[in-house]
Amino acid sequence: MAGDLDIVRSVAELRARVKYWRDQGLSVAFVPTMGALHEGHLTLVRRGLELADRAVASVFVNPTQFGPNEDLSSYPRREARDAELLEGAGCGLLFAPTVAEMYPDDFSTTVTVAGVSAGLCGDIRPGHFAGVATVVAKLLLQCLPDVALFGEKDYQQLAVIRRLARDLDIPVAIEGVATVREADGLAMSSRNAYLSAEERAVAPAIHRVLLAVAGGLRAGDAASKLCAKAVADLLAAGFKSVDYVEVRDADTLAPLEWFDRPARVLVAARLGGARLIDNVAV
Numbered sequence: 227m228a229g230d231l232d233i234v235r236s237v238a239e240l241r242a243r244v245k246y247w248r249d250q251g252l253s254v255a256f257v258p259t260m261g262a263l264h265e266g267h268l269t270l271v272r273r274g275l276e277l278a279d280r281a282v283a284s285v286f287v288n289p290t291q292f293g294p295n296e297d298l299s300s301y302p303r304r305e306a307r308d309a310e311l312l313e314g315a316g317c318g319l320l321f322a323p324t325v326a327e328m329y330p331d332d333f334s335t336t337v338t339v340a341g342v343s344a345g346l347c348g349d350i351r352p353g354h355f356a357g358v359a360t361v362v363a364k365l366l367l368q369c370l371p372d373v374a375l376f377g378e379k380d381y382q383q384l385a386v387i388r389r390l391a392r393d394l395d396i397p398v399a400i401e402g403v404a405t406v407r408e409a410d411g412l413a414m415s416s417r418n419a420y421l422s423a424e425e426r427a428v429a430p431a432i433h434r435v436l437l438a439v440a441g442g443l444r445a446g447d448a449a450s451k452l453c454a455k456a457v458a459d460l461l462a463a464g465f466k467s468v469d470y471v472e473v474r475d476a477d478t479l480a481p482l483e484w485f486d487r488p489a490r491v492l493v494a495a496r497l498g499g500a501r502l503i504d505n506v507a508v
């Protein structure tokens with residue numbers, strides 16, 4: 227399908243195009259994004275095309291998931307380049323709605339997911355996961371794909387989305403895809419664009435401390451001790467502040483002190499003007 231990307235901006239056009247494919251017996255994969263695409267997003271599209279016949283992506287910088295002092299106005303917007311990259315990856319349709327299409331003036335529904343939205347980024351970014359859950363619920367219902375793909379880099383977001391799809395009986399399989407990293411270990415992220423050359427050289431420390439915590443857990447050390455050292459190491463490396471380094475149950479996201487079940491080490495830290503998040507499996 228490479229070389230054949232259509233762009234639509236209304237829900238009606240999105241639905242008509244997906245119906246056209248469905249009427250031909252074709253299955254559909256969906257990759258919701260906020261644009262400023264990188265290899266991580268394109269990996270989601272390629273994986274989608276392994277799981278389904280056609281791929282749809284959305285690019286929508288969702289205002290409701292940004293806090294009042296966050297980077298909504300400066301978030302990188304590069305639709306023409308995004309469209310080229312999507313086309314090259316074989317994506318057949320880009321849904322790029324306006325804010326008015328997604329949130330008409332009288333819009334009054336919010337989806338909140340209790341439990342997995344609490345703690346970690348949920349505490350630092352109040353309202354963020356309600357914004358994510360609301361827009362993702364809308365996007366899934368607008369597109370109604372067979373499968374929707376999300377990166378594991380946003381691990382808590384993935385847990386929120388899995389839970390909302392299950393709880394609201396949205397008939398879409400949710401597929402998590404492993405984080406794509408630069409050669410030095412830094413997780414690919416649209417927000418890496420905020421880093422100066424100097425900060426970019428410091429940034430891979432975030433992955434190194436995650437691996438150190440994971441290694442320590444496997445060796446039988448306590449999470450609290452390992453996480454305290456990881457915070458100190460990030461600050462020593464040049465990070466401005468650390469929102470959290472925590473070890474959580476990989477499924478429920480409940481806090482863990484010892485490695486006695488599948489776990490995830492998660493970190494959020496600030497470097498220059500960027501807030502970076504990352505996580506690894508244990």
Ligand code: PAF
Pocket residue numbers: 258259260261286288291358361362380383
């Ligand atoms: O991960 C993102 O890019 C966004 O949070 C998402 C899932 C597209 C919702 O706006």
